[in-house]
Each structure stands twice: as structure tokens, then as C-alpha cells.
Amino acid sequence: MKTPEEILSVIKKEDFFLIASHLDPDGDALGSSLGLSIALESIGKKTFVYNRDPLPEFYRFMPGCNKIKSNFKNILKKNPVLILLDCNSPERAAIEGYRFKTSLVIDHHETQKDFGDIRWIDYNAAATGMIVFSLIKELGITFTKNIATNLYIAIAEDTGTFRYNNTTAKVLATSAELVGYGAVPGIISENLYESWDRKRFDLLVMALNNLEIKNEVGIMHITKDMFKKTGTSSKDTENFSNYSKMVKTVKISTLIRETGSGVARISLRSKGNVNVAKIAELYGGGGHKNAAGFKTKSDIYEIKKSLFKEYRKLNR
């Protein structure tokens, strides 16, 4: 994974960077942004880290997370170079309509748009953190504990901490190197997986209680009332859609969330070769083979019935 020369030369030449990543940020968006920011600042560059949405509570242990600002308008006059991370369209990062000195795009997601002056999109990278790791190396920057911790979190997030299919030898070897630089896996995992609020835990248990499994499909739902009873909201449901995959026979796991505005959000996850993006498309949504979703104005029990029916059709 060689860094494109143009990216290296822009970074070496320029002094001020706006680092932006996608809305509803996850560990890869945040870890890549913070890791790169800390690295560039260590060689005397200035950076401004932007994400429109607030950090979920359990990411607040990430080194440097206070750097992240939800508004970047004040720094536009300094004419920053944009580095867009872990997404590749300006809308995904809420930066559309602005002009930047130069814009670099570094990502591993599929792309439909052609945004950016220089684009480095590596579909084979398990995480944007893997690409940023190479970039920092090729810039000759010394890895500190804080850089390593952020990149380790980025990689851990997007590989399910080394459980998903994208966990390659290179992912593990890179992570070993990051541990050598000071990332501490046990502490990172405790923060990522053992730092739930009680109310979030209660919401999960409520949802697990209503899991229905038919053939190879598991569906759980969360009503507005369940959110209210537990004092939680949609952002507390990260990863819930994966739980019913624990059951051997479940190839597609589904989470239906009733949101405040009369809209339900449906998240689909699948094992192995089962393609849930195709199902999401039937309902006007989209995504990847193993992770997709859509929104609907239907009643959640209606949509549950409809999904079981569609899945059954697909199985024929």
C-alpha cells in the first residue's frame, strides 16, 4: 500500500490542514482523524479536526478527542488543505458547498462520486486507519503512544477487533507494531466493549427479549416506548443489529428502530455470502454485502412481517 506521491508532496509542502470525517463517527473515522492530526502536529504542521456530530460517550477516552470541533467555518479564512477521511463525498462529512485550497480524500469505502483533487481510496484496506498508518510511516513520522492508540482503535473498530472477514495477516501485523509503539489492547477493549451505561445495557436486554427467529432470519425491534423507558436514544444502539447473529442458524440479523418522527430505521447484517444490500435496495436503501439499511414510514410490526416475507422469497 504505497502512498501516492502527490499526497506526500501536498502534505510535505502545506502547513494547515482541515481533517474531516463522516457524520455519526465511528472508531475508524475518529481514530484516523486524531492519529493523523497528532502525527502531523508532531512535525510542526497545524491541523483542525472537524466532525459535525458529537463523539459517542465510549469514545471519549481516545487521546486528543477534545481536538474535535463541530464547526469549522472560522478557520476557512486560513485557507486550509482538506483531508477527508473514512468517507469520500462532501455530504457524508457535512462539508459540501465549501472550497478548500486543495482536497485530499483517503478512504476505503466504495465511491460513486468523484470528489477531491487527490483521491486515495483502497477498497482492500480493512480500515482507513490502515491507510493512515502507511501514510504516517512514509512521511517518516515517529509513532507515539497517542498516534498508535488512535490507529489501533481505528483498526479494531472496523475489524470487530480482529473478528471480521477483513482481518488479514497485515491487519494483525500492523496492530502488533502499534502495540509496540504503545497502544494497549486490554485497555482499549475495556473502553470499547465494557463501558456501557446501564441504560444502554437495559435497552439491549429489552430488544433481545423480543428477538424472533424464522428460518435463517433474526429480527429484533426497539420501540419509541423502549427508548423512553430506558432513557436512551438511537445512538445507544450501535452494534445491536449484530447480536442475533450469535445464533448459529441466523444468517441475517435485523434491527428495527422506531424513531421519533414516525420513521423506522432498519439495519441488516449478514454472515458470509448472504447479501443484505440487495434486500435494503428493495426498500429504497443500500449498503454493503454484509451491512445495509433503509428507512420506512411503515409501522414497525408491518415492516417486520414484510421483511420475513421478502427473506423467504429470496431463499427460494
Add this chain to the structure above:
Amino acid sequence: MKTPEEILSVIKKEDFFLIASHLDPDGDALGSSLGLSIALESIGKKTFVYNRDPLPEFYRFMPGCNKIKSNFKNILKKNPVLILLDCNSPERAAIEGYRFKTSLVIDHHETQKDFGDIRWIDYNAAATGMIVFSLIKELGITFTKNIATNLYIAIAEDTGTFRYNNTTAKVLATSAELVGYGAVPGIISENLYESWDRKRFDLLVMALNNLEIKNEVGIMHITKDMFKKTGTSSKDTENFSNYSKMVKTVKISTLIRETGSGVARISLRSKGNVNVAKIAELYGGGGHKNAAGFKTKSDIYEIKKSLFKEYRKLNR
């Protein structure tokens, strides 16, 4: 982690090995045993793999798992060399009272006994699989996919798939190497974590429903009736004791299981520096700092009350 010369020389010289590991085998016991067996057979040695207890269902994807026999008496007349793995006393493997040509002990657990002609006990190894990895390397044996898969499972098991404190750079680098030899992390993880029977899942949800949290302690219980209702048994509860640690405030998580014989088994797990072995000792049990347990004839609700009280005392 240099292999002791005596171990190398016995293995090189001898031809027939009885490979045994601890009762109630886990991924490290099984993966180390099978990995070593396949490796030794690949250089023309004969091995017999023994474990008294049956393999839990979700380990039945391990390459060569049909090799494991629950009785070794018939092969004693061939005068095997014993290799005892992942434990260090003959009682832990149900091989006490027998004599072997030579006995090698390879383990990473604490030891009180002095069993074995040659002992290689490395407390710093995250898994016995890590020690067996070195051994196979130093014997100059070529790693195959089946050897690599078994050792990867061994290491994954004992590090919580790279989430526990014992996940070092060396653990990750070794695992990267094993993936290079053919272990497939995604498939292994699906088998370990996403292959539950529905009934086991239902039992977990039942237990989660009765979780009580007081101060830094979470306690769940499983009654005989819950086992009966779901058609499960004690062996289906592996890892349940860890679940309440998901909650940030829970430093000690506890599972109480009512067993058929009027005895309750209590498993204690803790985060970070909290020592649960000390608590288990108060009740006549024992274990390690972060994982301990004991048995009692008390009623499960009595023991729950008593535990909350003891924990409170310790906190003062």
C-alpha cells in the same frame, strides 16, 4: 521463549506421544493438543490425543478434532511419552496414577505441584498455544493450515480474541504469522462467537434479565428450572460470567449456577486490578486475579445476598 533443550531432545528421539490436556477443555487446551499432534505426525511421529471430557459443540470445527479420545488405557502398553498441555497436575487431566515412559509438561498456568520429568511452564505466555508455536518452530516443522488454525484458536481463546490484558505485540505478531500459514480469522470467529444454539441464547437472555447491579458488582443467576426450560446444561454457560462486565460501573461480574446436586457453582470475573481470587477463597474456592470461582451448598439467593455483603466489606 526458547524451548528447553531437554524437551526438544525427547521429542526428536521418541516416536509415540500421548498428548493430554485439562478436563472441561477450552480452545487453548484443544488447539494446543491438536496443533501439536498434527505437527508431530507431519514429521512421522505417532500421537494419541486424550481428553476425558467431550468437546463442546462449537469447537467441533477444529481441524482434526475427531482425533480426541476420551480413554487412553489401550495405548498404555505401547509405553507412550506423555505431553501434558495447558495444565500441570495429573488430576486436572484425569491421568493420575498412571506411569509414562517420560512426562513433559507444557503450560502457562500457576503451579503448586511438581509433576513431570521435564517442565516448561511460562507464566508470561498468553496461551499454551503460544508456547506450542515456539516448540513447533524450533523443531523445524512446516506450519500447515490445520496446525495454524488450531494454534490460532488456542491463542484467540485465551486472549478473548485479542481483547484481554494479555494481548501483547508478540501475541498479535504470532497470530499474523499463523494467518500467513492459512488460519482464517473471520471463519474462526464465526465458529467461536456466532454458532450458538438457540437454546443457549435463550438461556443467556434469561440470565441477563435477572442481572442485579449494586455498587460495582453485577450478579446473574441460573436456576435448575431455567436449565430445564431451555433444555440446556452447565456446559452451555461458558463465558456468561463475563457479560455484566459490559456495564461500565461493574468491576466484578458474577454468575451463580444452580446445579442438579444441590450445589451452586459461582464464577467471578473482574476488571483491571480487582482481585476476585481473594473473594473466592473466603468461600473455599480459588483462581486468578481476574477469574475465580467456588462451590457452595447454600441456596442461590442466600449466596447472592452474602456476596453483595462481602463485596461491600471489601470496598471499605
